[in-house]
Amino acid sequence: MTDPQKLTADLVKCPSVTPEEGGALVLLEEVLSAAGFDCTRADRGEVSNLFARWGDKGHARTFGFNGHTDVVPVGDEAAWTHPPFGAEEVDGWLYGRGATDMKSGVAAFAAAAIDFVRDTPPDGAIILTITGDEEGSSVDGTPALLDWMEAKGEKMDICIVGEPTSVESIGDMIKIGRRGAMSAWFTVKGKQGHSAYLHKVLNPMPAVALLAHRLSSHVLDEGTDHFDASTCSVVTIDTGNTATNVIPGQTRMAVNLRFNDTHSGESLTDWLREEADKVEAETGVRIEMRAQISGEAFLTPPGDLSALVAGAVSRETNQSPILSTTGGTSDARFVKSHCPVVEFGLVGHRMHQVDERVWIDDIHALKRVYTGILRDYFGG
Structure with a gap:
């Protein structure tokens, strides 16, 4: 044997x-x-x-x-x-x-x-x-x-x-x-400057906070007969700013999604981009996005x-x-x-x-x- x-x-x-x-x-x-x-x-x-x-x-x-x-x-x-x-x-x-x-x-x-x-x-x-x-x-x-x-x-x-x-x-x-799995990375770009002169800067931090809240609080679905509800988790926000009197020029955020067969990686990529576009329009920042689908x-x-x-x-x-x-x-x-x-x-x-x-x-x-x-x- x-x-x-x-x-x-x-x-x-x-x-x-x-x-x-x-x-x-x-x-x-x-x-x-x-x-x-x-x-x-x-x-x-x-x-x-x-x-x-x-x-x-x-x-x-x-x-x-x-x-x-x-x-x-x-x-x-x-x-x-x-x-x-x-x-x-x-x-x-x-x-x-x-x-x-x-x-x-x-x-x-x-x-x-x-x-x-x-x-x-x-x-x-x-x-x-x-x-x-x-x-x-x-x-x-x-x-x-x-x-x-x-x-x-x-x-x-x-x-x-x-x-x-x-x-x-x-x-x-x-x-x-x-479940399917994917990650997305956002680079939120504003304008750096002194925190005492807000009229001369464009702070990316409120924009990334708004985007993080909208993505993580959104209910993607309620689950299916064989799958739990899909989730979107904010896993990191990285700015690298050690000064308290400087508005950073940009910040980065990453999210991870676990999703059921109600969705596809492509449909969720489209949703993420749509939400980023809305935040861009509301705040004036620019948001670049990259997504990677690990599996459907x-x-x-x-x-x-x-x-x-x-x-x-x-x-x-x-x-x-x-x-x-x-x-x-x-x-x-x-x-x-x-x-x-x-x-x-x-x-x-x-x-x-x-x-x-x-x-x-x-x-x-x-x-x-x-x-x-x-x-x-x-x-x-």
């Missing part, structure tokens, strides 16, 4: 801080190749990506897994109780950067796939797409893998992204969609795929999982344009923290869930 605990530990020992490959994908390629998977590196730019397939291309049924081996920076290493890349096991926990997000998830689905095709070779194919650029810009990660697959005629019929989705205990939540909101409606996953989760964990769209973004936002996708993985509240760790029993439970999903999908 392929031990997901050992594979998790071996992956955690790889210092794969984005965009460094750190040996993680090399290790997985060796393990999967030895198990009969055809492996190809689909690297792009500085990013390393791995595509692995068992079974002939063109099968009537092809099941996919997606995940990442890159991790966020360690931060203050002196604050760690256990070495961030030591993979030390203490009192039932496995410690290390990426132990939760998401080397344990990759190890679990890789181990499940390896043992499944060895013990019960399915009438179909299994594809694993694993990137080294989920924690970074993601431009050359999963999108590069999907571009490569399209060029090569590779196709997944359905896919599970192994991100941490559980909240309090493994099996309590499945993600069937994600998407939903995989409850149906066969969510039922397939929920059935295996319930059987292996004795949980009745909630179908949710909460949280931040994930690479499912790219996969959804390729095939139906849901996310299921471990409890995620220790990810990105100092002393990140995973409960070892949960790694084995996750492998059992993934194995059950494969068995149910292929009718074993």
Whole structure:
């Protein structure tokens, strides 16, 4: 049997801080190749990506897994109780950067796939797409893998992204969609001068305050059947003015939006620009704006795929999982344009923290869930 605990530990020992490959994908390629998977590196730019397939291309049924081996920076290493890349096991926990997000998830689905095709070779194919650029810009990660697959005629019929989705205990939540995410930056330009001579200046500060209030107080929607209400948060206002007798010439503000499928990134960009134009007209300042859309909101409606996953989760964990769209973004936002996708993985509240760790029993439970999903999908 392929031990997901050992594979998790071996992956955690790889210092794969984005965009460094750190040996993680090399290790997985060796393990999967030895198990009969055809492996190809689909690297792009500085990013390393791995595509692995068992079974002939063109099968009537092809099941996919997606995940990442890159991790966020360690931060203050002196604050760690256990070495961030030591993979030390203490009192039932496995410690290390990426132990939760998401080397344990990759190890679990890789181990499940390896043992499944060895013990019960399915009438179909299994594809694993694993990137080294989920924690970074993601431009050359999963999108590069999907571009490569399209060029090569590779196709997944359905896919599970192994991100941490559980909240309090493994099996309590499945993600069937994600909110969209975008950011916008405003530069509000006035005229600098002495604060005692207001007739000679144009203060950008009241204008940015007005814009911040209008954006953050506006009710975008009341939520939908599957999504919470959309939000717009002012995250920073930066002026850099240390003098109290000087009106600054300009100031900058940034906002972050999390939005449901009532909106699109384009429609919200238009709304932001309209509000900025109104403030310009009312105050006389000039406002430049730049927007960046990280991902659109998407939903995989409850149906066969969510039922397939929920059935295996319930059987292996004795949980009745909630179908949710909460949280931040994930690479499912790219996969959804390729095939139906849901996310299921471990409890995620220790990810990105100092002393990140995973409960070892949960790694084995996750492998059992993934194995059950494969068995149910292929009718074993």
